[in-house]
Amino acid sequence: MKKFITENLTTIFYALIIAVIIRSLFIQPFFIPSSSMEPNLLVGDRLFVTKFTYGYSKHSFPFSPPIFKDRILFNKPNRGDVVVFKTPADNRTDYIKRLIGLPGDTIQFINGNLYINQIQIFKDIKSRNDKTHCGNKILDVNTFEEKFDNNVKFKTVYSNEYTFQNSDQFLVPEKHYFFLGDNRDCSKDSRFLTSVGYVHENNLVGKAQLIFFSSDYRNGRLFQFWKWFEIIRFDRFFKIIK
Secondary structure, eight states, X not given: OHHHHHHHHHHHHHHHHHHHHHHHHTEEEEEOOSSTTTTTSOTTEEEEEESSTTOBOGGGSTTOOSOOSSOBSXXXXXXXXXXXEEOXXXXXXXXXEEEEEOTTOEXXXXXXXXXXXXXXXXXXXXXXXXXXXXXXXXXXXXXXXXEOTTOOEEEEEEETXXXXXXXXXXXXXXXXXXXXXXXXXXXXXXXXTTTXXXXXXXXXXXXXXXXXXXXXXXXXXTTOGGGHHHHBOGGGTTEEOO
């Protein structure tokens, strides 16, 4: 019996070590808890984030142990990447947003339009009077396709009331990045300097790559197997994140 217990504890120990290595160095699953990235990421999406894409910092590891002062094997992210990062407010909470501003960029909203380095970002209307979530509220929005100068395209939604129309000009500091949610009028992001603001490169956790599972908790819980066709979003399985 003692040998049986010892062998099983050893197996569990090595399994945990392997899991930590995979999670820290390669791929980590994440859950989307808010609607700030609609329409591209929905509440209830489960996705894989690659940890190696931007290299490694202390935030690559569970509980952010102070084993690195800076990033190692750093690869710079690209404008338009969907990135998981530790919010600067506490260096603990994971946020997921779209990378808008690189170090040295200026970012500004003028009359509801996004400008990067004084150039208006192309925004093509796709549909009007759509609906999107914002917490427990439903917003009336217009859906656009935005395009960056590196040919990255993605959908965004703006409230019909354009609650965030004009801003001061943001100047992204060296080694920092500026992030926005795709649900532009329902996102706590780099526009709010006291809660998120500019994100240091060391706070980058990884790049969101793939949705592997998705469920809509508003229609029920997963244990209600008789409602799976209402709860599970089968059309989002293995969807590449753009």
